[in-house]
Amino acid sequence: MSGQIAYALHVLLAFAAVGFLIVPGIYLETVAHTGDVPFIRKSYQMMSFHGKIGGPLLLLVLPVGIWAALAWGIPLTMGWLVAAYVAWTLIVALGLGYHSRRELRIGALATASSDAAPSPELAAAIADPLAWPLNFVSLALWIFVIWDMVARAF
Numbered sequence: 001m002s003g004q005i006a007y008a009l010h011v012l013l014a015f016a017a018v019g020f021l022i023v024p025g026i027y028l029e030t031v032a033h034t035g036d037v038p039f040i041r042k043s044y045q046m047m048s049f050h051g052k053i054g055g056p057l058l059l060l061v062l063p064v065g066i067w068a069a070l071a072w073g074i075p076l077t078m079g080w081l082v083a084a085y086v087a088w089t090l091i092v093a094l095g096l097g098y099h100s101r102r103e104l105r106i107g108a109l110a111t112a113s114s115d116a117a118p119s120p121e122l123a124a125a126i127a128d129p130l131a132w133p134l135n136f137v138s139l140a141l142w143i144f145v146i147w148d149m150v151a152r153a154f
Contacts, residue, residue, distance in 0.1 A: 007068040014061050017057040020057060021051065021058065028103060032106050037118055045111075062088055099134070
């Protein structure tokens with residue numbers, strides 16, 4: 001029974017983390033590229049909570065997943081689990097090290113920008129050349145870890 005509870009909680013936490021991190025992240029990235037400063041400002045203020053909820057949920061996914069594996073007698077050194085640990089670590093690192101900082105920066109610059117047009121600083125933050133490659137890497141990691149948890153291919 002403990003394994004079933006741990007597994008259900010692991011899946012629930014993972015889905016909630018996706019819902020709180022990926023969906024709002026894509027929304028905010030799309031909003032930023034509209035160049036509509038009042039819309040950017042309002043959206044970033046409205047969605048500023050998503051990482052404060054999604055981040056802790058994501059941090060809980062790993063220990064609860066380990067609990068589930070232990071409860072079911074799955075060795076923690078299985079290839080698919082090791083791959084998941086690495087992908088999870090990279091997702092957390094990119095989220096804390098880049099995505100959350102980008103959102104905070106764009107939100108702050110939108111607050112300081114006039115309504116007429118993005119300030120040069122806001123325009124530069126939106127046009128950050130690292131944004132699309134790191135968004136793609138993050139999305140690929142999320143897709144990989146979900147596939148890895150379902151397929152358990154190695």
